[in-house]
Amino acid sequence: MKDVALVLSSGGARGLAHIGVIEELEAQGYRITSIAGCSMGALIGGFYAARKLADYREWMKTIDRKKMRDLIDFSLSWNHIVKGERIIEAMKEVVPDVNIEDLPIPYCAVSTDWEHGEEVVFREGSLYEAIRASISLPSFFNPVRKDGRILIDGGVVNPLPLNRVVRHEGDILVCSDVSGYDYTTQSNQQQVAREKRKTDRSLGGIILNKLIPKNIEFNYITLLSRSSSLMIRQNSRLMVQLMKPDVYIDIQMNKYGGFDYDKSEKLITIGRNKAHQAMKKNALNRI
Numbered sequence: 001m002k003d004v005a006l007v008l009s010s011g012g013a014r015g016l017a018h019i020g021v022i023e024e025l026e027a028q029g030y031r032i033t034s035i036a037g038c039s040m041g042a043l044i045g046g047f048y049a050a051r052k053l054a055d056y057r058e059w060m061k062t063i064d065r066k067k068m069r070d071l072i073d074f075s076l077s078w079n080h081i082v083k084g085e086r087i088i089e090a091m092k093e094v095v096p097d098v099n100i101e102d103l104p105i106p107y108c109a110v111s112t113d114w115e116h117g118e119e120v121v122f123r124e125g126s127l128y129e130a131i132r133a134s135i136s137l138p139s140f141f142n143p144v145r146k147d148g149r150i151l152i153d154g155g156v157v158n159p160l161p162l163n164r165v166v167r168h169e170g171d172i173l174v175c176s177d178v179s180g181y182d183y184t185t186q187s188n189q190q191q192v193a194r195e196k197r198k199t200d201r202s203l204g205g206i207i208l209n210k211l212i213p214k215n216i217e218f219n220y221i222t223l224l225s226r227s228s229s230l231m232i233r234q235n236s237r238l239m240v241q242l243m244k245p246d247v248y249i250d251i252q253m254n255k256y257g258g259f260d261y262d263k264s265e266k267l268i269t270i271g272r273n274k275a276h277q278a279m280k281k282n283a284l285n286r287i
Helices: 012-027 040-049 053-060 065-070 085-092 127-134 183-198 203-211 220-243 261-286
Strands: 003-008 031-038 107-113 118-122 144-146 149-153 172-177 247-250
Touching (some): 003 040, 012 031, 012 040, 012 053, 012 172, 012 261, 031 040, 040 053, 040 127, 053 261, 085 127, 107 127, 118 127, 127 144, 127 149, 172 220, 247 261
Parallel strands (some): 172 247
Antiparallel strands (some): 107 118, 107 149, 144 149
């Protein structure tokens, strides 16, 4: 049985694909002996280290758009939209809190000190405090305040913390990276949709062509979202070049976004398939 030091990236709901990666590694006989994660990767990795990932997966099957709305506790604050307390309390009913130092395998989560721009690594203390700090998406979730610091999403400084995972002699370094969108495929799909709309001569098609601009995909929200995604992706790739993992499981998507939590089983399947391909390629390279 081969030991694995596993690193899981940020990526919002796309991080549910990490579950499929873990399941595939175990199905192939690998043993995960340490884990590090950022944002959604910190959540999935933490629940795995607590031996509660299967419970979390079953709970995620119950999540639909209505339940997602019910779990959002909106805030009137100037610096965030969602408090984030309701979703944490709901998850605690499925996965009880535990101290990181009591977990059966080494685990860490990364966050960002907003004021100083420094990386903050959690290796002890409350698992949920570490997760909550790591997933604090700027302007969306209420930042975590700890020891005089304001902590936000770890993806701002280290979306793929390959340099933080504990290593053991003889293990292999594996990372699962869901930080990037497949923009090439996405752009092609959008172009096809635009061309189809232009050739639609029905009454509804004519009205849409008059009312909807050709560049509807380019707006304030998509500009911010894509800009952030591109920066995080670039940081992830630089970390891969620096640390050179033994297996890099690159999971780019064009169909699912950062808030598609109601698509958990589809995302898990994608992760499992990508992990299978990457591990197979790695095995062939060693022959």
